[in-house]
Amino acid sequence: VAIDEALHDVRNKSLLPVPIHLKDSHYKGASQLGHGEGYQYAHAGEEGWVDQDYLGVEKEYYRPVERGYEATIRKRLDVFKQRRKKTGTDEDTRS
Incomplete structure (x- = not known):
């Protein structure tokens, strides 16, 4: 289960660094550190x-099953994976 895998990583200090484009860019000096560079606002897409x-690494926590509403979510995620293939960033492990 996704939460168990995430908790395992936290407990074992397998923590991931925050990608630079997601770091806070609203303070003086942030731009000098590169914070926020390359960030894309999803709602504008x-x-x-x-x-x-x-996430910054090839890691996947959530893997929907083929039943109930998760089947609908899985189909939607498959659409995103197809879009990634078209843009040349075919990484199936993003979540």
Whole structure:
């Protein structure tokens, strides 16, 4: 289960650094550190989606199953994966 995997990583100090484009850019000196550079506002993208990495590493916690509403979510995630293939960032492990 996703939460168990995430908790395991936290407990074992397998913590991930925050990608630079997601770091706070609203303070003096942030731009000198590169904070916020390359950030894309998802709501401005097609259907509220942009091809942007939010985790920084190849790691996947959530893997929806083929039943109930998760089947609908899985189909939507598959659409995003297809879009990534078209943009040349075919990484199936983003979440």
